[in-house]
Amino acid sequence: MSNRRLLRNLSPAPSRRERGQALVLIALAFIGLAAFIGLAVDSGILFTQIGHLRRAVDSAALAAANQFREGRTVGELTAAATQFINLNSVSTGTAQVFICEEPFGPGPYSPAHDPSLCPTGGDPYRKFVRVEGEVIVNFAFLPIIGIYNFPINASAVSEAASIDVVLVVDVSSSMSFDLCQDLIDNDEDGVIDDCNGFPQPQNGPVPDSDPATCNLNRFQTDDAAGDDPGPPPDGDREDDCHPFEEVRDATEALLSRMYFPYDRMAVVTFANVGSRQLHLADGNNVPDIFNTLESLEVAAEPGNPPCDFGAGDPRGCTNTNTAEGLLIGGNYFGDANADGTSAPGEIREEAVWILIVLGDGGANALRDPTFPVWDRQGWICPNSLGAGQPTWVQPFCRDPLASTRYSFGNANYDADDAARDAADFVGCPDAFSPQPAGCGSPGQGAVIFSIGLGDLVIDNPCWPGYGGVCDPDLGERLLRYAAGVGDDGNPASPGDPCNGAPTGTDCGNYYFAPTGAGLLRVFEAIASRIFTRLTQ
Numbered sequence: 001m002s003n004r005r006l007l008r009n010l011s012p013a014p015s016r017r018e019r020g021q022a023l024v025l026i027a028l029a030f031i032g033l034a035a036f037i038g039l040a041v042d043s044g045i046l047f048t049q050i051g052h053l054r055r056a057v058d059s060a061a062l063a064a065a066n067q068f069r070e071g072r073t074v075g076e077l078t079a080a081a082t083q084f085i086n087l088n089s090v091s092t093g094t095a096q097v098f099i100c101e102e103p104f105g106p107g108p109y110s111p112a113h114d115p116s117l118c119p120t121g122g123d124p125y126r127k128f129v130r131v132e133g134e135v136i137v138n139f140a141f142l143p144i145i146g147i148y149n150f151p152i153n154a155s156a157v158s159e160a161a162s163i164d165v166v167l168v169v170d171v172s173s174s175m176s177f178d179l180c181q182d183l184i185d186n187d188e189d190g191v192i193d194d195c196n197g198f199p200q201p202q203n204g205p206v207p208d209s210d211p212a213t214c215n216l217n218r219f220q221t222d223d224a225a226g227d228d229p230g231p232p233p234d235g236d237r238e239d240d241c242h243p244f245e246e247v248r249d250a251t252e253a254l255l256s257r258m259y260f261p262y263d264r265m266a267v268v269t270f271a272n273v274g275s276r277q278l279h280l281a282d283g284n285n286v287p288d289i290f291n292t293l294e295s296l297e298v299a300a301e302p303g304n305p306p307c308d309f310g311a312g313d314p315r316g317c318t319n320t321n322t323a324e325g326l327l328i329g330g331n332y333f334g335d336a337n338a339d340g341t342s343a344p345g346e347i348r349e350e351a352v353w354i355l356i357v358l359g360d361g362g363a364n365a366l367r368d369p370t371f372p373v374w375d376r377q378g379w380i381c382p383n384s385l386g387a388g389q390p391t392w393v394q395p396f397c398r399d400p401l402a403s404t405r406y407s408f409g410n411a412n413y414d415a416d417d418a419a420r421d422a423a424d425f426v427g428c429p430d431a432f433s434p435q436p437a438g439c440g441s442p443g444q445g446a447v448i449f450s451i452g453l454g455d456l457v458i459d460n461p462c463w464p465g466y467g468g469v470c471d472p473d474l475g476e477r478l479l480r481y482a483a484g485v486g487d488d489g490n491p492a493s494p495g496d497p498c499n500g501a502p503t504g505t506d507c508g509n510y511y512f513a514p515t516g517a518g519l520l521r522v523f524e525a526i527a528s529r530i531f532t533r534l535t536q
Contacts, residue, residue, distance in 0.1 A: 038141025046150065049137045053154045056088035057133040061158035064097055064129045069160035071259045074099065074112045081131045098130040103261050124348055127160035127262045161352045163263040163530065164280055166329040167251060168357040172271040172319040174456060175244040175360060176298045243453060243516025244298050247358065250519035251293055257527040260285050266332050267292050270325030271299030272318065272365045273373060280332050305374040314396045315379040322363035322478065323415065326422035329355050333444040353446035354530055355426055357482060361456040362475035364397045366415040382412045394463045400470040402477040419478055423448065427485035438492030448486020449526045450479035452512045453519065458504045473503050483509035
């Protein structure tokens with residue numbers, strides 16, 4: 001017998017008791033393994049649901065913020081948030097929405113009020129919405145030890161973009177000229193449509209439509225017979241101030257699409273000079289903006305000084321300083337007044353900057369702001385006919401071709417050139433962004449919408465004194481240029497939607513209204529474009 005065989009024979013055989021202990025250990029091992037697997041599965045369920053809930057709450061916060069932008073109630077915000085939580089595969093989830101309720105009046109506030117979402121230190125209100133979501137997670141294995149479910153929570157804060165709108169409105173005397181084309185003798189002097197170009201009451205009778213009577217009769221009420229086109233001062237507001245009344249009505253309609261005090265509106269006017277009417281810091285409530293728009297008046301023709309109609313020199317006599325209106329409007333986004341002083345509370349980096357400019361003709365007025373308004377030497381009116389002082393030949397104070405753009409300092413630099421430079425200032429990207437080749441210097445990076453109103457925008461006649469080619473649609477070309485800069489920040493964009501568009505038609509950010517009656521459609525379209533841009 002070998003030693004190996006001997007050793008095997010000497011090893012004792014396992015007893016029944018030892019075999020039973022091994023089975024118990026194996027069973028316990030399986031129970032531990034099953035518990036570990038169950039814990040891993042339930043942990044996976046828990047963490048998977050946490051991820052689902054976080055994504056659902058993020059989307060719910062965005063949905064609630066979009067609803068908040070439109071002025072919805074807390075109940076509507078909660079319904080929208082809950083719907084998005086459920087749509088994100090969290091069918092049993094619920095949502096709570098929190099906002100800052102301070103703008104809606106003094107307390108006591110509802111449980112939806114969250115003071116942490118309110119501004120401090122006098123900062124403007126922002127469209128913050130906080131959404132909290134909760135879901136009950138049901139376990140698969142833990143119920144064995146009595147743990148059936150566990151609540152999980154997630155929270156997200158979203159912000160809808162606030163809007164800062166600067167409205168730049170032409171208030172030159174031609175804004176009262178619609179009555180010159182209605183085939184009615186509005187002033188009852190026996191002559192129909194006797195406006196004869198720019199009204200000059202000092203040279204003859206008051207025409208059908210005139211800035212003086214327009215402003216005088218604004219607040220007159222209708223007589224028993226309804227609208228009364230009688231002679232001043234008996235005419236009514238509805239009869240004496242077109243298309244400016246439609247401008248006022250359309251801009252007031254825009255207010256209904258904004259959400260104050262989160263959104264803000266500033267108002268700038270321009271005729272022969274530009275003027276601030278309402279600051280952004282003050283334009284955060286409907287009454288103040290409405291009252292500002294109601295108080296606007298059509299500007300009178302420039303008087304003497306600076307204008308002298310008999311001098312043969314139009315400097316100071318023209319009345320559409322588009323450049324100054326755009327510069328003042330653009331400066332709101334740079335937190336500076338026209339004179340360079342600080343305007344506290346104006347600038348909001350987080351807001352979407354929108355500038356809407358409305359004009360009824362080409363730019364023809366320009367001045368050096370270092371001169372007083374009454375000094376004719378400060379008015380810039382180059383003579384495009386050649387050497388000598390400017391003359392009364394249309395188009396006044398600008399060359400007849402939109403393609404001839406001169407730089408500042410050139411002897412032929414005119415009102416149209418200055419207006420295009422001002423559009424670049426408003427629409428070109430800021431100093432922290434890449435500059436397109438067409439931008440000579442950084443701008444404000446604002447979005448520009450432009451509106452051309454009336455026939456003078458597309459058909460302003462050039463008198464024979466110029467000779468050669470003339471662009472009668474200089475006004476529209478300027479406004480389309482501004483809209484193009486404000487669309488993508490590139491003055492020379494090859495993809496400008498207005499390239500090749502027929503005269504007198506909408507294109508890109510430019511809109512044309514042949515009469516004041518069409519302005520409501522235009523402002524509604526612009527409002528829709530503004531809010532569509534916010535949700536992209």
